[in-house]
Amino acid sequence: MFKPSWIRRGILAAALGSSVVVATPALAQERELLNSSYDIARELFSAINPDFIAHWEAEHGESVGVQQSHGGSSAQARAIMQGLRADVVTYNQVTDVQVLADAGLVAEEWQSQLPNNASPYYSTTAFLVRAGNPKGIESWDDLAREDVSIVFPNPKTSGNGRYTYLAAWGFAEQAFDGDEEQIHDFMRTFLRNVAVFDTGGRGATTSFIERGLGDVLISFESEVNNIRGEYGSDDYEVIVPPVSILAEFPVAVVEDNAERNGTEDLARGYLDYLYSEAGQRTLAGFNYRVHHEAVVEEFAEQFPATELLRVEEVFGGWEQAMEDHFAGGALLDQLQRR
Amino acid sequence: MSLALPRLTGRRRVLPGFGLSLGISLMFVSLVLLLPMTSLVGQLSGISLAEYWAIISDGRVVASYTVTIGAAALAALVNAAFGLLLAWVLVRYEFPGKRLLDALMDLPFALPTAVAGITLATLYAGSGWMGRLLEPLGLQVAYTWVGIALAMAFTSIPFVVRTVQPVLEDLPQEVDEAALTLGASDATAFRRVILPHLWPALVTGTGLAFVRSLGEFGAIIFIAGNMPYETEITALMIFVKLQEYDYVGASAIASVVLMVSLALLLAINIWQGHFIKRLHGGRG
Numbered sequence: 214m215f216k217p218s219w220i221r222r223g224i225l226a227a228a229l230g231s232s233v234v235v236a237t238p239a240l241a242q243e244r245e246l247l248n249s250s251y252d253i254a255r256e257l258f259s260a261i262n263p264d265f266i267a268h269w270e271a272e273h274g275e276s277v278g279v280q281q282s283h284g285g286s287s288a289q290a291r292a293i294m295q296g297l298r299a300d301v302v303t304y305n306q307v308t309d310v311q312v313l314a315d316a317g318l319v320a321e322e323w324q325s326q327l328p329n330n331a332s333p334y335y336s337t338t339a340f341l342v343r344a345g346n347p348k349g350i351e352s353w354d355d356l357a358r359e360d361v362s363i364v365f366p367n368p369k370t371s372g373n374g375r376y377t378y379l380a381a382w383g384f385a386e387q388a389f390d391g392d393e394e395q396i397h398d399f400m401r402t403f404l405r406n407v408a409v410f411d412t413g414g415r416g417a418t419t420s421f422i423e424r425g426l427g428d429v430l431i432s433f434e435s436e437v438n439n440i441r442g443e444y445g446s447d448d449y450e451v452i453v454p455p456v457s458i459l460a461e462f463p464v465a466v467v468e469d470n471a472e473r474n475g476t477e478d479l480a481r482g483y484l485d486y487l488y489s490e491a492g493q494r495t496l497a498g499f500n501y502r503v504h505h506e507a508v509v510e511e512f513a514e515q516f517p518a519t520e521l522l523r524v525e526e527v528f529g530g531w532e533q534a535m536e537d538h539f540a541g542g543a544l545l546d547q548l549q550r551r
Numbered sequence: 552m553s554l555a556l557p558r559l560t561g562r563r564r565v566l567p568g569f570g571l572s573l574g575i576s577l578m579f580v581s582l583v584l585l586l587p588m589t590s591l592v593g594q595l596s597g598i599s600l601a602e603y604w605a606i607i608s609d610g611r612v613v614a615s616y617t618v619t620i621g622a623a624a625l626a627a628l629v630n631a632a633f634g635l636l637l638a639w640v641l642v643r644y645e646f647p648g649k650r651l652l653d654a655l656m657d658l659p660f661a662l663p664t665a666v667a668g669i670t671l672a673t674l675y676a677g678s679g680w681m682g683r684l685l686e687p688l689g690l691q692v693a694y695t696w697v698g699i700a701l702a703m704a705f706t707s708i709p710f711v712v713r714t715v716q717p718v719l720e721d722l723p724q725e726v727d728e729a730a731l732t733l734g735a736s737d738a739t740a741f742r743r744v745i746l747p748h749l750w751p752a753l754v755t756g757t758g759l760a761f762v763r764s765l766g767e768f769g770a771i772i773f774i775a776g777n778m779p780y781e782t783e784i785t786a787l788m789i790f791v792k793l794q795e796y797d798y799v800g801a802s803a804i805a806s807v808v809l810m811v812s813l814a815l816l817l818a819i820n821i822w823q824g825h826f827i828k829r830l831h832g833g834r835g
Contacts, residue, residue, distance in 0.1 A: 287794050312796065367777060369791045409694050410777040412790070419669070424676035424693070541792070541800060542609070549779040550610065 245278040246479050249299035249467075251286040251306075251372070253414055253436060257499045258303070264495065265486045269479070277479060285413060286372060293318060293467060300471045300480045303464045303487075305433075306372035307524075307531045310463045323465040332461035333487035334501040337521055338380040339434040340452040341421070341441060348428045352454045353384035356429060357402040364427035366417045367410040368538075368545055373417075374410075375539060377431045380458035382538075383522040387456060400548050433460060434516075438500035459521040462501070591809070594802035606803040614780040615788050616807070622696050622784075623764035626703035631757040634711025635749070641712070642719040656712050659705055664769035671702055672774040694776030699784060702770040707760035714756035715749055722748050747830060751823045758819045762812040 250258055262279040270276050282289065282299065290309040293299050294316050302319070304310055310331075313319040324331045342350050348361055356363050368374035381403050382396065389395035408427040411417040414436060421430035422444055430437065434453060441449045464487060466480045486492045493505040497512040528534035538544045595603065606612070641653055659667065674681045675693040685692060692698045722745065730740035768786040775782045785808055792801035 285794075287796070291793075291796070367791075370787075370794050407778075408776075410779075412772055412777065412787075416773065423673065423678070425678040426676070426694075535795075540795065541606075541797065546611065551780050 243276055243278050244476055244479055245280060246301065246476055246483055247280045247282060247297075247299045248301050248303055248483070249282045249289045249293060249297065250303045251289070252283055254303065254305075255281070255283050257496070257501075260499070261487070261492060261495050264491060265483060268486060268489075268491070269482060272482075279483070285370070293470075298470045298474060299467055300474055300476045301464065301466055301483055303462065304372075305460070305462050306375075307461060307463050308535060309372070310465050311531065313465070313467065318467050318469050319465045320468055324463070327464065327484060328488060329504055330461055330463065331465060332463050333484070333492070334462050334496045334503050336433045336435045336460045336462070336501050337453070337457040337519060338376050338431060338460065339437050339457065340454065341430040341432070341437040342428065342450050342452055344448050344450065346450055346452070350429055350452060352456070353381050353403075354388065354399075356381070356406060356431075357399055358406075361406055361429065362408045362427045363403075363406050363429045363431060364408050364411075364417050364421045365431040366414050367412055370412040371414060373414040373432055373436075375534075376433070376458055376460050378538065378545065379524060379528060379534060380454075380456075380522070383458055383527045384454070384456050386527065397548060404548055434502070435500040438515075453517045453519050456520045456522065459523050588809075591802050591805060594798055595806060598799055598803070603803050606800050607807050611779060611783070612785070612788050612804060615783045615785045618696055618699065618782060619765060619785045620811075622700040623703055623761050625700040626707060626764050627757050627761035629700075629704050630708050630711045630760045631753060634708055634756060634760075635715055635753060637708075638712050638715040638719055642716060643724070656709055659707070660709050664706055664767065665773065667705055668702055668770035668773035671698070671705065671770070675701070675774065693774050694778075694782065696782055698774040698776075699771050699782060702774050703764035703767055706767050706770050707763045710759040710763060711753070711756035714752045714759070718749055718752040751826055754819055755823065758815055762815060765808050765812055 248258060248262075258279075258281050262281065266277060266279060282292075282297070284292075286304040286306050286309045289299075289304070290302070290312050293302070293313060302310055302313065307324075307330075310319060310323060314321055314323055320326060327333070329335075340350060340356075342348070348355070348358075350356065350361065355361060365377045366374035368378040378400075382400060385396040385399040389399065409417075409420050411420055414432055417430060417432065418436070418440055420426045422440065430440075432440075434451075437451050441451055464484050466477070466484065468477075471477045471480045487496070488505070490505050490507060493503040493508040494511070497503050497508050497515070500515065502516050503509060503512075524531055524534055528537070536543065598606075637656065641649065641656075672693050673679050675685070675698060676682045677686050677691075677693070679693070682691075682693060690697075692701060727740050727745060730744040731737070735743065766786060768784075768790065771784055772787060775784060775787075777783055777787060785804060789801045789804050789808075792798075792804065
C-alpha cells in the first residue's frame with residue numbers, strides 16, 4: 214500500500230523541516246555551491262546537479278560539489294537575508310529574488326543579466342481532475358460553478374496559490390471585459406469553492422490525492438503532470454485551460470555570498486548550465502516549459518498551446534500585484550471578507 | 552530539640568555559591584527567554600498604538616482568536632479529564648504494558664508536530680479510517696474546528712499527565728483508605744480528600760496545555776483546512792504576516808498570544824499560592 218515515491222518523500226520532507234539541505238557527496242577541499250531553492254524542486258535539482266558537476270569537470274577539470282536547500286521560497290529568501298550563505302537562488306517567485314535585490318544581496322539589474330527575465334524555464338497554472346473529468350471542467354469559468362469544489366494552496370502563504378489567483382483574475386478580466394463588479398463576483402464564487410486552503414503546493418496535492426478532497430487541483434502545469442505520472446495516468450487527467458498565467462522561475466547569483474565564498478565563476482556557470490541544451494532537456498523532462506529551440510521542438514506534444522498572461526502586463530508587475538491583491542487588507546482580503 | 556542537632560548545614564547548599572548559581576540562572580533566562588521576547592517587543596516600537604490596534608483588531612484576526620481560544624479551551628478541558636484519569640491509572644494500578652503506556656505519554660513531545668498533524672488528517676479525513684466511520688454520522692472532524700481541537704489535545708496531553716502524576720505518586724493510598732474507614736463514600740473521598748491535593752497540579756497542567764495549544768502551528772495546519780473566518784488559527788495569521796515580510800504585523804499578533812498566555816500563567820500561579828495556603832490551614 215505504501216509506495217515510497219519522490220512526491221511522498223517530498224511531502225514528508227516539506228513537513229519535517231522548513232528547509233532540508235541535501236548534500237551531493239564532495240571532498241573537503243572542493244569548492245562547493247549552495248543553491249537555495251523552492252519547496253518542490255528537490256527532485257529537479259537532484260537530477261540537474263550531478264549533470265552539472267560532470268559538465269564542470271569536463272570543461273574546467275575541476276571537481277566541485279553542489280548543495281541544495283529547499284523550503285517555501287519566501288522563507289528561503291528570509292534565511293539568506295538573515296545570513297545563510299547561499300551562492301545562487303532558484304525560486305518560483307520573482308518577488309522573493311527582488312527582496313534580496315532590494316536588500317543589496319543580489320545585483321539590482323538581475324532580471325536583465327540572464328536571458329528571458331533571468332528565468333531559464335517557465336510554466337503555467339493547470340488543472341488536475343479525476344479520471345474521465347466527471348464535472349466536465351475545461352476552463353476557469355467551470356471552477357466558479359456551484360457544483361464544483363476546488364483545491365489550491367493559500368495565496369497568502371504560497372507563490373503557487375498566488376499564480377492560481379492571478380490566473381483566475383486574468384481570465385475574468387478578459388471574460389467580463391474589465392467590468393470590476395463582475396470580476397469581483399466571479400472571484401468571490403471562485404474563492405468560496407475552495408475546499409481547503411493548504412499552506413503550500415505539496416499540502417494541496419495531499420488533500421486532493423490522499424484525502425480525496427475537491428474535484429480539481431490547481432497547481433503548476435509541471436507539478437500536475439508530475440503528480441499524474443506519479444499517482445497513475447488512469448486515475449487523473451491534466452487540463453490546461455485556454456487562458457492561463459505565465460509563471461516564471463527566476464534565478465540569480467547572490468553576489469555578496471558568492472564573492473565571500475570565492476564561487477562567482479562557479480555560480481554563474483551553474484545558472485548558465487540551466488540555459489544549456491542539456492539542462493533544458495532535463496527541465497523539460499520534469500514538465501517545465503523551456504526556451505531552447507531544439508528542446509522545445511522535441512517536447513512540443515507535451516505542452517498544449519495556451520494564451521499565457523504576463524503579470525507585468527495584466528497586473529503592472531509583481532510589486533503592484535502584491536500591493537493591490539495580496540497585502541493585508543488588499544483585494545484578496547476584501548473578497549474573502551464576511 | 553533543634554539545639555541538639557549539629558550545625559551541619561548552616562547556609563551550605565549542594566551547588567556552590569548563591570551569587571554564581573543565581574548569576575548563571577539569570578544569564579540563561581536572559582539568553583533563552585528574555586532576549587527573544589525583547590526583540591519581539593522591539594519590533595513593535597516602530598508603530599503607533601492606533602496602528603497596533605488596527606492590526607490586532609482586524610476582523611479576520613479576531614475570528615482567528617475565537618477559533619484558537621475556543622478549540623484550545625475544549626482541548627484543555629478534555630485533556631484535564633482524560634489526563635487525570637491516565638495519571639490515576641498509571642499511578643494506582645499495576646498492569647501489563649504499564650511501562651509502555653507510561654512511555655507513550657511523552658510521545659506527543661517527541662514527535663514532530665507536523666507529522667502528528669498529517670497523521671491525524673489522514674485518519675480523520677473523509678477517506679481515512681476514522682473519518683469513514685464518523686462522517687456517515689454527520690460528524691466531520693478534519694477541516695473543522697473540532698479537528699483543530701483534536702490536534703491541540705494530541706500535542707498537549709503530556710502536560711496534564713506529567714504534572715498530575717508525581718503529585719498523585721506522593722499521595723499514599725492510605726489517605727483514601729483512611730477517608731473510607733472514617734465513613735466517607737467513594738465519591739466523597741475522591742472529591743473531598745484526593746482532588747484537593749491534585750487541584751494545583753491539575754490546574755497548572757491544564758493551563759500549560761491551554762497555553763501550548765494557543766501557539767501550536769505544525770500539527771494544526773494540516774487538519775484545519777485554513778478557511779478564512781472559520782478554521783484559521785492565530786499562529787497561521789502570524790505565519791501569513793511573515794510571508795509578507797511584515798515583521799511588525801507578525802510581532803503585533805504574536806504579542807497578543809503572548810500576553811494572554813502570560814496573564815493566564817500568572818493568574819494560575821497566584822491562585823495556586825492562595826490555594827495551597829488554604830489547604831494547609833493558612834499556615835503556608
